[in-house]
Amino acid sequence: MTRILYTLCGRDESRPFSPHCWKVVLALAHKGLEFIEKPTPFTEIPKLEDGFSKTVPILRDGNLLIRDSFDIALYLEDTYPDRPTLFGGEGGKALSRFVERFSQTIIHPAIVNIAVADIHDMLDDDDRAYFRKTREAALGRTLEEIRSGREASIAAFAPKLDPVRQTLRYQGFLGGDGPLFADYILFGALQWMRITTGGEILAESDPVGQWFERCLDLYEGLGRRVTAA
Structure with a gap:
């Protein structure tokens, strides 16, 4: 059986960069499950699996299709309880x-303000037109203004992570002594920023940066397989 992650x-x-997809990549690695990754441009996503979802990640596990990163994590937990x-x-x-x-209401909007124009520049022509139209409509500003x-x-980004910084005073990961899906959620956001914008937003001495x-x-440096912008 071939397991596929779109x-x-x-x-x-x-250079796959979606924060939601990176959550699932680490969740699959955490479970020790092999998979084939199929990176897909924005405008090709609606064609995947007969239009199963307008967004990725999409996981095909045998005959089953699952969308949404949290739903995929729940599925993996229930389906592979021995892992x-x-x-x-x-x-x-x-x-x-x-x-x-916390990540999607506080951290993601802050990353959008930093990275959205860089993401646009990473796309091909068809995706650039789609991305500019949809993001400028949603954000109410041009990419150049942002x-x-x-x-x-x-400059305003690091303080938004203070709750995480305080938590890491007591433990190595949000999950405690080792990582859990909670860690992969926030990791996905910072990985998104690292790949699209660069890796020097947080200071080396920052506990969040060290986390x-x-x-x-983790998992033989899986997150480092894509270098920072």
């Missing part, structure tokens, strides 16, 4: 829901 890329298929746990129980699922909301405020956005480096080293 992810997101720009014109360079070797290392992604949640460590119901409490870990609740923790992961909180981290997901890029002009990039330095201010970078991120530990996450990059």
Whole structure:
């Protein structure tokens, strides 16, 4: 049985960058499950698996198709209970829901302000037209206007991670002594920024930056297979 994970890329298929897809990449590695990754440009996603989903990640596991990163993680936990746990129980699922909301309401918008124009530049012509139209409509500004405020956005970014910074005073990972899916959620966001914009947003002495480096080293350096912009 071939397990397939559809992810997101720009014109360079070797540089998949979606935060949601990276969550699943590490979740599959955590479970020790082999898979084939198929990076896909924005405008090709609706054609995948007979239009199964408008977004990635999409996981095909045998005859089953699952979309949405959290739903995929729940599926992996339920389907492969003999493999290392992604949640460590119901409490870990609740923790992961909180981290997901924190990441997507606080961290993702901040990364968009830093990286959205860089993401545009990574795309081919068809995807650039789609991306500009949809993102400028959603954000209410042109990509050039957002890029002009990039330095201010970078300066404002690190303080948004203070809750994580404080948590890491007590433990090596959000999951405790080792990583859980909660870690992969936030890792996905910072990996998105690293691949699209660069790797020097957080100081080397920052506990969050040090945690991120530990996450990059997981599973034989799986996160480092794509270099920083």
